[in-house]
Amino acid sequence: MSNPRITLKDLARELQLSPSTISRAIAGHPAISESTKKKVRKKAEELGFVPNSIAAGFRKKRTHSIGVIVPQIDIHFHSLVISGIEDLAYREGYNITIFQSKDSIEREKEIAKILQNRSVEGIIVCLSNETKSYTHFKKLVKLGIPIIFYDRVPLDFQANKVVIDDFGSAFKATEHLIEQGCQRIGHIAGNQGTSIFKHRFEGYKAALQAHDIPYDPNLVLETQNLSYEEGASCAHKFIASPQIPDGIFCSNDYTAISAVQVFQKAGLKVPEQTAVVGFSNYPISQVIQPNLTTVNDRAYQMGEAAAKLLIRQIEDEDNAIDFETITLKTDLVIRESSLRKK
Amino acid sequence: MSNPRITLKDLARELQLSPSTISRAIAGHPAISESTKKKVRKKAEELGFVPNSIAAGFRKKRTHSIGVIVPQIDIHFHSLVISGIEDLAYREGYNITIFQSKDSIEREKEIAKILQNRSVEGIIVCLSNETKSYTHFKKLVKLGIPIIFYDRVPLDFQANKVVIDDFGSAFKATEHLIEQGCQRIGHIAGNQGTSIFKHRFEGYKAALQAHDIPYDPNLVLETQNLSYEEGASCAHKFIASPQIPDGIFCSNDYTAISAVQVFQKAGLKVPEQTAVVGFSNYPISQVIQPNLTTVNDRAYQMGEAAAKLLIRQIEDEDNAIDFETITLKTDLVIRESSLRKK
DNA sequence: AATATTTATGCAAACGTTTGCATAAATAAT
DNA sequence: ATTATTTATGCAAACGTTTGCATAAATATT
Structure with a gap:
């Protein structure tokens, strides 16, 4: 039998404080006294409290999640791109949910829907060989989900792209x-x-x-x-x-x-x-x-550039950033x- | 300006029904009449409703998320393993959140914490070169999160392992x-x-x-x-x-x-x-x-086997499954x- | 001592679903 | 016509956080 996970409410009960006080103490809110903050952090450490980012994200409407769609993970080029994406995302506090399209437009459409369902905040995608229409991505852009296309990119509609020269x-x-x-x-x-x-x-x-x-x-x-x-x-x-x-x-x-x-x-x-x-x-x-x-x-750098551009677009709240194309030079x-x- | 995402409440308002009726209709609950179900599905399609799995998962306490920790994504062996994991997971309705440990025990510990924070339902990991103690993983096992180790596996504590012969x-x-x-x-x-x-x-x-x-x-x-x-x-x-x-x-x-x-x-x-x-x-x-x-x-098969074992452990609700070691034959x-x- | 201001904590709503139980309407049985 | 049963839908709590606003206590000013 596993131990249940400790919540703010458990800490509140232990410390005879309210969950909102616990939440603010852990977040370092200035309205909470230093002594209360200390007390809360100590008890959190003692009981092994780990914040539930699902609940927090649900309330704040943030997931810090990025969807990545590649044709195949085991093609070296794409594995380098993914590595570049993950490194940058890890540093910026985002995480990567990864899918393979297997160069199938049907699977790509299904994945796009799954990523919407899971409320990812942005998407990085290399189009499948079969992709000729992009309504499944246009729909997501219309919902305010930024998308970066890399390597195989759409030619006939405006989008963010990372390509090489x-x-x-x-x-x-x-x-x-x-x-x-x-x-x-x-x-x-x-x-x-x-x-x-x-x-x-x-x-x-x-x-x-x-x-x-x-x-x-x-x-x-x-x-x-x-x-x-x-x-x-x-x-x-x-x-x-x-x-x-x-x-x-x-x-x-x-x-x-x-x-x-x-x-x-x-x-x-x-x-x-x-x-x-x-x-x-x-x-x-x-x-x-x-x-x-x-x-x-420079596939790794392509990944890094794609992730950096995406995070910039996610964190630009007034949506003022126009579509951008980054063209990487090669050696x-x-x-x-x-x-x-x- | 982006279009806001359609929720059950929006559909409820449109159809003069309650959100719980909408939820049941979409889920095909037998207590809801066929005509209501039809009506709801039609309107959902029309307005582009996509279920919010964050909210649903929060209520049901399920994320259908698997964390994967590899030393480096761009090492061919690991990219094959990940490909095998993703293929199996995709088929079973799970998705993969991926991290690179970069063979650093510190980064691995940080990632383990992030995966708890994000409420993944299970973890597949190839230990970093530096890993000599496993308390960061033992703690998660104790919380009821199954973990599958592949390739580099711990020797001195009981765990699920997928290795080759x-x-x-x-x-x-x-x-x-x-x-x-x-x-x-x-x-x-x-x-x-x-x-x-x-x-x-x-x-x-x-x-x-x-x-x-x-x-x-x-x-x-x-x-x-x-x-x-x-x-x-x-x-x-x-x-x-x-x-x-x-x-x-x-x-x-x-x-x-x-x-x-x-x-x-x-x-x-x-x-x-x-x-x-x-x-x-x-x-x-x-x-x-x-x-x-x-x-x-057979790195790809190793990935598939790891994902299959993990999902079996996730879906075994009475936690009756003992630790298991799968040893793959090679050619x-x-x-x-x-x-x-x- | 009385009043004003500041500080620290708490209440409760909210996020978007799911679901146990309640209730109204329709139908069946007497 | 009355009562019992079934059907279909709704209410509201719950999940675990965050946060706007409320309130009590402490402190400062007159």
């Missing part, structure tokens, strides 16, 4: 290959229906153009899921082409790594014959041989797979 | 090397102060003994953190030894991978000259060349790094 990152990555002497640069692209990958493709093209290198559509291969297998397939296509590219910018690390491995198996030297750059700085990228040059997309982590010269 | 897994991994013809088998061990790694070491020894292979302490190298660097260092020590081992069982994938790479750099053929087996089946293990044979420690995923013969 995909265009600029791709530009820099491609530019790096050019600076390493590459002239015939290929691109393994992500699904162009997803704006992230579209921007990466645009950045790649812009860098070529900026350096007077003609864009050759035959050097761009589009994948659906940027999977390891698709990367290998693209690498084989490059090898089979009349003129093998001497540099490749890949939209994620998996395709970059598989490309590297296919080239090596085919006897192509990386980076001497073909330099390769990936995207996302997964832990894998510093383990494979040669170590992979890759864009560090290019230069490793062996693209280094020809210093 | 470290001994049996290590035995099987070592046995596999023996079956592949290895006779001089080394071990890169984890910190022996952690029972997980101690059991792995014991399993390794037991397999040698079971096959009449003498245990040679010179073939066992202990690390502190099983880091990539420590793995490389151990590999160098093996290379410098008078007789290089022809098989190595490593306590995690990072050390296995770095060992493989050091051997390859030194001209040793893996697995022909030295076969290598890792532990944890990180995504890395199927990417490196040769692909790594490794123990799949040995045989890949190139250990295959000499079929």
Whole structure:
């Protein structure tokens, strides 16, 4: 049989005071005498009183709860984002209720309803792949619940967003290959229906153009899921082409790594014959041989920025803050797979 | 200005009924007529009423909330466990409030208090590295809050635990090397102060003994953190030894991978000259060349099992369930790094 | 001593549900 | 027509805090 939890009323009974006095004493209210405060705190400690934030929150209409919806927790990118969110939230006295949408719009809608039901004060969400309409989120915004979208964000309605500079990152990555002497640069692209990958493709093209290198559509291969297998397939296509590219910018690390491995198996030297750059700085990228040059997309910082923006919006009581978009710069982590010269 | 949230009282006013009738109608109580139920549900839908589970939970003394404490969310093992927990919890109508202890006993104690404060109905926790005393958890158990420990579990007090069969897994991994013809088998061990790694070491020894292979302490190298660097260092020590081992069982994938790479750099053929087996089946293990044979420690299933056990304990009202330990079997995923013969 | 002001504590309503018991209306039985 | 039973809805307390306002006691001023 468990011990029942101690309440303010229990302390009140013990000390022959009223629950409102106990509540104020514990909160350090100036109208309560120091001696009463001392007495109450001592007895609270003695009996193991822990405030019931459900009851307090119910009265004050505050939950200090943030809902987080990610496609999958075990995808490294998202686990870094969540880690960044939790660290910031913990420091600010908020806690995180987490859900996976599993890239299902139906599950995402159900979760949105659950979060309303649970009175979260704000939401951070990476949209599911299937999400094309956002009424389930618009409804919550209308109720005054701020929402921050990260990574996959809605394009056609105003919202708070935290994204990375995909265009600029791709530009820099491609530019790096050019600076390493590459002239015939290929691109393994992500699904162009997803704006992230579209921007990466645009950045790649812009860098070529900026350096007077003609864009050759035959050097761009589009994948659906940027999977390891698709990367290998693209690498084989490059090898089979009349003129093998001497540099490749890949939209994620998996395709970059598989490309590297296919080239090596085919006897192509990386980076001497073909330099390769990936995207996302997964832990894998510093383990494979040669170590992979890759864009560090700062997922942890993305999480921190999203949580900071959300808490600012929660605590802005007059709702004066307009929608905001934070675009994080990235770093290019230069490793062996693209280094020809210093 | 946001729209205020619709309550039972609002519906009551609209329909000229009492809030208790509205509550019962929405809940489908048999004492309420079908026509009233229909009318109430229609109006609820029309006005966008969503039940307030904070208020309902306050009255019923239920939160349907589970607290989860992991050392770090972005460690792949833990992100898989959390994914397993969330999937099971979502299906059972519970939600997950997540915290990182950052391997700090102080932060863990603070989090335990926060979870009491928030009236979670149960807790799943992987103890921080620093945790040597458990009063902060014992106190919660005494209040009737069930706690499931996973992976790093307390040894000297009765608790619910979900672990893997470290001994049996290590035995099987070592046995596999023996079956592949290895006779001089080394071990890169984890910190022996952690029972997980101690059991792995014991399993390794037991397999040698079971096959009449003498245990040679010179073939066992202990690390502190099983880091990539420590793995490389151990590999160098093996290379410098008078007789290089022809098989190595490593306590995690990072050390296995770095060992493989050091051997390859030194001209040793893996697995022909030295076969290598890792532990944890990180995504890395199927990417490196040769692909790594490794123990799949089924972190996702560990999460599911922990959540299932916890919810069973939460919903067992007479508290008749004794403490329980679930030991998950693992699979040995045989890949190139250990295959000499079929 | 009487009056005014300040200090410290208490009362009770409130938050939004749920639910035991009460009561009015409808229906059935005599 | 009267009485008994059933049906459907309502009242109000409860959950554990917080807080506006009330009040008693202590202190200061005249």
